[in-house]
Amino acid sequence: MTHSDILIIGGGIAGMSAAYFLAKAGKSVTVLEREDQPGYHSTGRSAALYSETYGPKIIRKMSTASRDFFITPPDGFTENPILTPRGIIMTAAPGEEAELDAILTEGRANGANFVALTPDELKEIVPIINTDLIAAAAHETDAMDIDVHALHWGFIRRFKAMGGTLVTKADVSAISKSGDGWTVTLSKGEEYRGDIVVNAAGAWADDIAIKAGVKPLGITPKRRTAVMIDLPSDVKAHGWPLVASLDETLYFKEDAGRLLVSPADTTPTEPHDVQPEELDIAITIDRLMTATSVEVRRPGESWAGLRSFFKDGDPVSAFDPQESSFYWLAGQGGYGIQTAPAMGEYAASMICGNGIPAHMTRLGITEDALSATRASLVTGK
Template sequence: MTHSDILIIGGGIAGMSAAFFLAKAGKSVTVLEREDQPGYHSTGRSAALYSETYGPKIIRKMSTASRAFFITPPDGFTENPILTPRGIIMTAAPGEEAQLDAILTEGRANGANFVELTPDELKEIVPVIHTDRVAKAAYEPDAMDIDVHALHWGFIRQFKALGGSVITKADVSAIGKADGKWQVTLAKGDVYTGDIVVNAAGAWADEIATKAGIKPLGIVPKRRTAVMVDVPADVKPHGWPLVASLDETLYFKEDAGRLLVSPADTTPTEPHDVQPEELDIAITIDRLMTATSIEVRRPGESWAGLRSFFADGDPVSSFDPADDSFYWLAGQGGYGIQTAPAMGEYAASIITGNGVPPQMEKLGITTDALSATRPTLVSGK
């Protein structure tokens, strides 16, 4: 039986970022990961982009709060830069102009750089786009591709260097308490104990809570699809920014001379090793051909990943209202990579009793926004 100050269930980007900051704060931490390697599900299937305009309001704030870490990670964190230039163009359909303006106003207040584009200017950058469906667009040149592997394994390596332990093939069969300590039993019989359990199990977060005797918060795993598409010989996509619709029904970006395309689908499903559906692939291609002049005769390889959401679409990072030794760290949706540094630091600061980090307070990040008891978590509004 191995005891740690903190047991983290889930070795994806959420669990490992929190583990790093907790170990940095001097806590003994053990991460329990059910798969053969960390990041097999959502983390390992993410085509991540760092943008301060993408996602709900709390996500945008957490992305801004993550900026400094991405630009200047700790010494020895990774051999290669985490971020590489990409840029993102957000397109607003007729009637969405005010919504885009609000995002730009907020982003500029936090120091983000934007260039507003007319439909004609947009077409100069991405010649294949149909501008008749675009009322307004905004270009964020500082948006970057994220090297997901470098980020995730940077957290893992530094966590281990700080004395942390990652246990793989650690399928949790039972969770209970004995003498005031959490006791987590694995399917293979090993037992781990801890003062605090952090539930970073992603799509399986409610399942873990139920095993621990904690009321589930209603997390919903949702399938997201990505498809690779060849482009005609006369189309040169190299250097294009990622293009995303403001209503999050389509995005595409250049990848080695081809396009990686997603309908940004969020189809509810059960937690499992999710695979792409033929209908979703067809929808992806149809949306791309509707938005652009690219004609797709046959899609390339495709895959799917799980994105997990609570009712209001925002993540939870807080102690359970009924047990202050059970911490929820889940529901990041499709934004867990771009917010990982801030979410990990925030969780560690709350768990260690230090409250919201000062730099996050300045951005208006509050415990209420990430609370397990916020009204919108129940109402979904």
């Protein structure tokens, strides 16, 4: 029977970033991943973008706290840059101008480089846009694409190099606690022991809690669809920013001369190997054809991923209030990639009893914002 200081259940970006920082802190760590490859359900299906102005307040702070890691990762972490220039343009429909102005004001105050665009200026950048539906737009020029594979596997490689253990095909069947720690039993019979269990199981986080005899916090997996669309031969999309509607009903970005398009759907579902629905693909195409001049005769490949949320939309990174050796690291929604370095470092520091890292404290990050007992987690307000 293998014993580690820490057992992490889930080898996606949340689990592996925490594993990396825990191993760096000198802890023995075993990560148990139910699939045959880590990051299969959410991490590996993400069209990730780094923006310090995207998401709820705690997400924006965690994104800022991740900036230095993304720009200057540790030596040997990856051969390729994690961030590459992209930019993001947010479009506002008539009646949404004030909301867009508020985003520009906050973003600029936080140091983001925002340029306001008229509809005509927007069309010069992205010629296919239907400006009849747009009252105003804003271009965040320093938003970046994230190389998800480089980031995730950088954590995995460095974790293993520091002596960490990653076990795949590790479907958890039972979790029990005795006086000297936890025992996690896999469906194929192997047992792993640890002093602390970290629940980084994403959409399955509540299921893991129940198996451990811990009260679930109410996580909801939600489906997100993406479709590849071919562009006409005379449309040269290279270098376009990602374009997203302010009401979060459509976004698209150029990908190798094609468009990756999503209706930004958040359809509640059960945790499973989620696949795209025909209706969602049809909605995606209809919204793209309404927002642009692109005529879609036949969609390309499509896929779906799971984004998991708690009631108030913010993640939890904290010990369970009733079980002091069971740590929740879940509910990152669609922001797990862009916050991974900070979330992993935060979790490791809290698990090791070192409190919030100083550079996060300076950003105003508090334990309450990520706690398992915050009032908004219960009320959703």
